Amino acid sequence: MNLNRVxxxxxxxxxxxxxxxxxxxxxxxxxxxELKESLESYLRFRRTLNDFQEQSFGTFCRTACYESKLSxxxxxxxxxxxxxxxxxxxxxxxxxxxETLFQxxxxxxxxxxxxxxxxxxxxxxxxxxSCAMFLCEQAKQQAFSEDRDxxxxxxxxxxxxxxxxxxIQPVLFDDLESFFIxxxxxxxxxxxxxxxxxxxxxxRSGLGKRPPRRSHxxxxxxDKTPL
Numbered sequence: 001m002n003l004n005r006v007x008x009x010x011x012x013x014x015x016x017x018x019x020x021x022x023x024x025x026x027x028x029x030x031x032x033x034e035l036k037e038s039l040e041s042y043l044r045f046r047r048t049l050n051d052f053q054e055q056s057f058g059t060f061c062r063t064a065c066y067e068s069k070l071s072x073x074x075x076x077x078x079x080x081x082x083x084x085x086x087x088x089x090x091x092x093x094x095x096x097x098x099e100t101l102f103q104x105x106x107x108x109x110x111x112x113x114x115x116x117x118x119x120x121x122x123x124x125x126x127x128x129x130s131c132a133m134f135l136c137e138q139a140k141q142q143a144f145s146e147d148r149d150x151x152x153x154x155x156x157x158x159x160x161x162x163x164x165x166x167x168i169q170p171v172l173f174d175d176l177e178s179f180f181i182x183x184x185x186x187x188x189x190x191x192x193x194x195x196x197x198x199x200x201x202x203x204r205s206g207l208g209k210r211p212p213r214r215s216h217x218x219x220x221x222x223d224k225t226p227l
Contacts, residue, residue, distance in 0.1 A: 005108050009078045010115055014105045016083060016187040020090045021098075023183045035179070036091050042164050042172050043092075049132055049157055056143045056150045057135065065136075074114040074122070074131075082165070083189040084173035085128040087180065093125040129173075133161060167198055168205040 006014075024032060053061075065074075093101065100123055101116070109115045116123050122131070135154075144151040164172045174192040181193065192198050202208045 006106065007109065007115075010105050010109065012188050013081070013086075013115070014102070016086050016189050017090060017102065017105070019185045019187055020087055020180065023180055023185050024090070026183070032091075038172070038175070039088055039091065042088070043126070045160055045164065046126060046132065048160075052150075052153055052157060053132075053135075056147065056153075057139050060139055060142050074117045076114065079114050079116070079128060080130040081128045081189055082130075082173055082191060083180070083187050084176040084192075085124075085126070085130075086187075086189060087176050089125045089127075097123070097125060129161065129165060133158070167192060167202045167207055170207065174202070174207070 027035070089101075090098065100118075104115055104118070104123060107115075111117070114122075140151075140154075144154075162171075163169075167174050177190045177192045180187075181190070188194075192202070199208065
């Protein structure tokens with residue numbers, strides 16, 4: 001890869017995905033499968049979230065943003081990604097999908113829009129949680145004015161997200177970072193171990209002293225989606 005022809009954002013993304021790929025290649029098959037199994041609850045949550053958004057916002061968002069090419073969602077190259085986002089989409093992608101993802105990162109991005117935006121939309125197998133949870137004010141006003149139950153459902157989904165990303169308790173995104181740190185991986189996207197704000201939350205909740213975990217068992221505190 002010619003790092004001089006791509007942005008700093010792309011270089012950081014490339015290094016993170018490359019580090020994940022190298023670490024996963026060194027894992028025994030059984031441990032890799034356990035790692036994938038640890039995602040089951042989160043993936044159920046994401047399916048619920050996707051179904052809700054398609055039902056409540058799909059038609060409006062496709063017309064107002066994607067088809068018009070005015071999308072606020074995908075209108076910036078530097079979308080916010082957690083390291084766990086990268087791990088999840090890596091683990092669930094086919095080899096062909098990974099090759100496409102790496103090719104996009106390695107290409108000079110002249111669009112001024114998200115580097116991961118393809119002809120049919122996002123090329124991630126599982127979109128970053130910051131993208132999945134983003135709804136512009138116009139979309140919310142449109143949907144919630146027509147269906148008050150949709151607003152209640154949205155608030156429940158926002159609360160459910162916290163079970164995976166808000167570290168006042170053990171959460172999946174923190175655990176995934178810890179798992180790869182124990183494998184010797186480092187990444188600028190490991191915000192649960194580098195962000196002052198998240199570290200402060202963990203410390204106040206008594207989670208700051210937890211050692212990195214080397215393995216993921218089948219029994220987990222993430223076994224139920226709180227919906």
